[in-house]
Amino acid sequence: MTETGGEGGTTWGSGAVRATVEAYWAAAAAHDWEAFGATLADDVVYDLPQSRERVRGKERYVRFAREYPGDRHIRVERIVADGEGAGAAARTSVTVGPRELSAVHFFTFDARGRIDGVTDFWPEPYDPPADRAHLTERY
Amino acid sequence: MTETGGEGGTTWGSGAVRATVEAYWAAAAAHDWEAFGATLADDVVYDLPQSRERVRGKERYVRFAREYPGDRHIRVERIVADGEGAGAAARTSVTVGPRELSAVHFFTFDARGRIDGVTDFWPEPYDPPADRAHLTERY
Numbered sequence: 001m002t003e004t005g006g007e008g009g010t011t012w013g014s015g016a017v018r019a020t021v022e023a024y025w026a027a028a029a030a031h032d033w034e035a036f037g038a039t040l041a042d043d044v045v046y047d048l049p050q051s052r053e054r055v056r057g058k059e060r061y062v063r064f065a066r067e068y069p070g071d072r073h074i075r076v077e078r079i080v081a082d083g084e085g086a087g088a089a090a091r092t093s094v095t096v097g098p099r100e101l102s103a104v105h106f107f108t109f110d111a112r113g114r115i116d117g118v119t120d121f122w123p124e125p126y127d128p129p130a131d132r133a134h135l136t137e138r139y
Numbered sequence: 140m141t142e143t144g145g146e147g148g149t150t151w152g153s154g155a156v157r158a159t160v161e162a163y164w165a166a167a168a169a170h171d172w173e174a175f176g177a178t179l180a181d182d183v184v185y186d187l188p189q190s191r192e193r194v195r196g197k198e199r200y201v202r203f204a205r206e207y208p209g210d211r212h213i214r215v216e217r218i219v220a221d222g223e224g225a226g227a228a229a230r231t232s233v234t235v236g237p238r239e240l241s242a243v244h245f246f247t248f249d250a251r252g253r254i255d256g257v258t259d260f261w262p263e264p265y266d267p268p269a270d271r272a273h274l275t276e277r278y
């Protein structure tokens with residue numbers, strides 16, 4: 001990782017941020033919870049805005065990820081790594097049994113480049129409203 | 140906007156990408172559809188993965204945005220602008236009548252820095268599963 005200091009504090013480049021997010025997903029996919037924990041700050045906060053659940057701290061969050069039920073296969077579709085190194089976003093496709101879900105994830109980073117905030121969204125499929133069918137196609 | 144050329148094509152900095160996303164939201168909030176359209180490429184594609192709806196082209200997409208029912212108030216909570224200038228992500232809080240919803244948006248950009256892809260997610264609230272209450276708190 002390249003550290004580019006500034007008077008206002010430490011700034012991480014988008015390359016370092018991207019690499020950390022990739023390491024986070026690779027570790028989760030491999031069920032390598034030590035490597036997963038190494039991407040996280042000790043005081044990481046995990047938020048689920050849809051259920052308003054929060055998990056505080058690396059130990060609890062690693063346990064949360066480890067205990068998550070079902071056999072999941074996660075494919076990372078896109079990572080957006082902030083040019084100022086302060087954040088990242090990702091889209092994943094998660095297969096849980098026969099279901100394929102899209103998930104969206106936002107990350108923030110501490111001054112050492114570790115993930116100190118994760119916010120996950122799990123958007124569910126819905127039927128399209130009829131009043132816009134004149135403008136849309138289905139895919 | 141600053142254009143930093145490269146052999147592989149044109150790369151837009153994260154500052155330019157962020158400014159375009161900010162202009163997109165400001166125009167939507169002001170119902171200024173000319174300014175909204177100016178942020179878009181002619182061949183912009185708008186995707187809603189939850190309903191698998193797609194809107195093709197600037198004209199249709201501006202109309203889609205203009206015709207969207209209800210009085211919406213949109214607050215931009217976070218913009219992540221890719222350091223390589225290829226994409227961006229945003230979180231917004233959208234108030235539609237008495238309801239407040241979180242929305243998530245991904246953007247891609249053409250070589251001239253205009254938005255050529257928008258993907259929106261509308262995650263709905265859900266009740267937390269009981270089997271992880273030992274690790275979570277509510278907020």
